[in-house]
Amino acid sequence: MLLSAYLFFELLAFITSVVRYKALKHTRYIYFIPYLFFILIYEYGSIENWFIFKQSNLWITNITLFIFFLFYSIFVYGLIETVKFKEWIRRLIVLTIICSAANMAFLQGFWGLDTITILLQFAILISITCLYFYELMNLTGKELKVLRLPGFWLNTGVLFFCLGQFLFFSSFAYMAYLKIYQFSVLHHVVANIANAILYSFLTISFLCIRTKN
DSSP states (O other): OHHHHHHHHHHHHHHHHHHTHHHHTTSGGGGHHHHHHHHHHHHHHHHTTTTOBTTBOHHHHHHHHHHHHHHHHHHHHHHOOOHHHHHHHHHHHHHHHHHHHHIIIIISOSSSOOHHHHHHHHHHHHHHHHHHHHHHHTOOSOOOOGGGOHHHHHHHHHHHHHHHHHHHHHHHHHHHHTTOTTHHHHHHHHHHHHHHHHHHHHHHHHHHSOOOO
């Protein structure tokens, strides 16, 4: 029941992006159509055990979360206008890629869950979205209707999603060490709430984009 709940929000976001194709095709939001299609394949395939290898599908989770990080960090980078912020974001993205590769190659490996990499990626994304909001609050000379900005809804969804996932994965290793196996139930709850927020807000951001003639 919980799984079908967050799949509903992901499917809703994908359908909305397809329906709003004419509005999205003139913006960078058009890239959400193939990305959301990939996410749906991943989510459904995980439920149906398509990606099981060596009795685990954690490898595809590592790949998907890394793609998630790259997609949203680069996307938010394109929304930010402050040159200094953009320079820092570029450095953070490159640093995260290097650290992720090193962790996968020498520490936690490829077939297990790379919790160190995941925490780093979520922490960087939280920082990047905060830079977006900081820039938004300090814009002068412009009359902004924030609730009509697609970027506002997108970044709000990403921020809540990353905060929820960061808090879970930061306690994941500790709970596993103590053999508190209820962390799997907690993950389903946190993941579903986080996904519902992210993809419902993403749907709203698509609806805020006006069609260009």
